[in-house]
Amino acid sequence: xxxxxxxxxxxxxxxxxxxxxxxxxxxxxxxxxxxxxxxxxxxxxxxxxxxxxxxxxxxxxxxxxxxxxxxxxxxxxxxxxxxxxxxxxxxxxxxxxxxxxxxxxxxxxxxxxxxxxxxxxxxxxxxxxxxxxxxxxxxxxxxxxxxxxxxxxxxxxxxxxxxxxxxxxxxxxxxxxxxxxxxxxxxxxxxxxxxxxxxxxxxxxxxxxxxxxxxxxxxxxxxxxxxxxxxxxxxxxxxxxxxxxxxxxxxxxxxxxxxxxxxxxxxxxxxxxxxxxxxxxxxxxxxxxxxxxxxxxxxxxxxxxxxxxxxxxxxxxxxxxxxxxxxxxxxxxxxxxxxxxxxxxxxxxxxxxxxx
Ligand code: FES
Numbered sequence: 632x633x634x635x636x637x638x639x640x641x642x643x644x645x646x647x648x649x650x651x652x653x654x655x656x657x658x659x660x661x662x663x664x665x666x667x668x669x670x671x672x673x674x675x676x677x678x679x680x681x682x683x684x685x686x687x688x689x690x691x692x693x694x695x696x697x698x699x700x701x702x703x704x705x706x707x708x709x710x711x712x713x714x715x716x717x718x719x720x721x722x723x724x725x726x727x728x729x730x731x732x733x734x735x736x737x738x739x740x741x742x743x744x745x746x747x748x749x750x751x752x753x754x755x756x757x758x759x760x761x762x763x764x765x766x767x768x769x770x771x772x773x774x775x776x777x778x779x780x781x782x783x784x785x786x787x788x789x790x791x792x793x794x795x796x797x798x799x800x801x802x803x804x805x806x807x808x809x810x811x812x813x814x815x816x817x818x819x820x821x822x823x824x825x826x827x828x829x830x831x832x833x834x835x836x837x838x839x840x841x842x843x844x845x846x847x848x849x850x851x852x853x854x855x856x857x858x859x860x861x862x863x864x865x866x867x868x869x870x871x872x873x874x875x876x877x878x879x880x881x882x883x884x885x886x887x888x889x890x891x892x893x894x895x896x897x898x899x900x901x902x903x904x905x906x907x908x909x910x911x912x913x914x915x916x917x918x919x920x921x922x923x924x925x926x927x928x929x930x931x932x933x934x935x936x937x938x939x940x941x942x943x944x945x946x947x948x949x950x951x952x953x954x955x956x957x958x959x960x961x962x963x964x965x966x967x968x969x970x971x972x973x974x975x976x977x978x979x980x981x982x983x984x985x986x987x
Contacts, residue, residue: 638662638679638699643715645694645707645987647922647958650686657681658695658705668695668705692924694987709888709984718889719919723937723964733937734945742945746959747775750938750945751952753783753847761861763789770928770954772855778926778978779906780855781952784837786810786846791836795860796852801829802897802908803837804930804974806950808846811838814876816867824932825879826896826908826974830870834862849930849952851976853906873902880910888984890914896974898981907981913971917964922987925980929953929963934971937964947971 639662646668650656657670661679664671670681682705684693696704698711712718722728734742740756741749751769758765763786768774770781784794791813803812805821812821815833820840829835839846850859878896885892893911897903913936920939931951937944938953939962947953947963955961965971975983 640698640714641667642697643711645697647987648693648695650691650693652686652689655683655685657683660699662699668697694924694985707985709982712888712984715889718891721917721919721962723917731942731944734943744943744945745940747956748940748959748961749954750947753950753952762792763787764792769952772857776855776926778855779851779853779928781849781851781928782859784848784850786837786839791838793834793836793862793865795834795862796856797860798831799852799854799856800831800903800905802851802903802906802976803827804849806847806849808844809840810846811840813865815869816865817869819877821877822879825877828876828897828901828903830873830902832868833870834866836865851906851928853978875901893983906976906978908976909983910974913963913965913973915965915968915970918962920960920962922958922960924957925977926957927955928976930974932972932974934965934967934969936966936971939964
């Protein structure tokens, strides 16, 4: 406990733990325990009490809070990021990092990193045609994804093609061009860099608003899908219980994370039950290597940098997409002076600030 009566920070990140089913855990709330993250009785005489958690499901993986400032005890909620003036960083020029070899894109436009992670170049990728659309798979079961799939689309002139992904949550990100997005019969204006939600069972089409100018967008489907479906016509089963579908960029919605920020785009507040989308800014820096309990697709919107895993790295730039399996050690470095703007799609989990 510090002089203000606040809990002592045991460490500035979470403790990853695989729980034993049926066991109850006593999480240390005061920060004084010497067997973190668990209580050892040292809270006696303070106002703090341990928080108990019973593990009811088999193979449950959790992140117990290490900083003791979480608002969702006993689990990390990312508050640790804001206890430090700077986001934990790593030196790309260190002796160990200088020995890390760089991988380059293979025939299939992927630069393969450790643990099944990779960087995908949407510019280099061969694209299939469907009506006025050109498209390719960015992330899918064939590339090792467990939870989500992602597809890159480019519209052309002519009637918009109807696309569907069955009973899955679908989130779109408009990377280039202002669009008209029709979702099961209801049409929305979607500016560049906005997120769009398509509910399970619905279908959608995308057309350029400015005289059919090309629109580029990425569609993430969750659970994962082998590929898009092509209904003959637009159904009229729009889920009116979720009326708001387009989330534009809004600086007022930014959440700080030390020297970085992010804004939630499509999430539970729009109706997405499973997959969460956010946009964030990374300043000129290299993050300390870390992991997440979610599977992540990271679209590089602006700037240049490098994606590092255990002992491989690959360059990234605008238009590239990074795929990271759950628990994959990684570190994103921004090398451009203005930093990088990125869009993440994550599942399972709904908070990009949680890491360990
Ligand atoms: S470790 Fe405390 S909030 Fe993350």
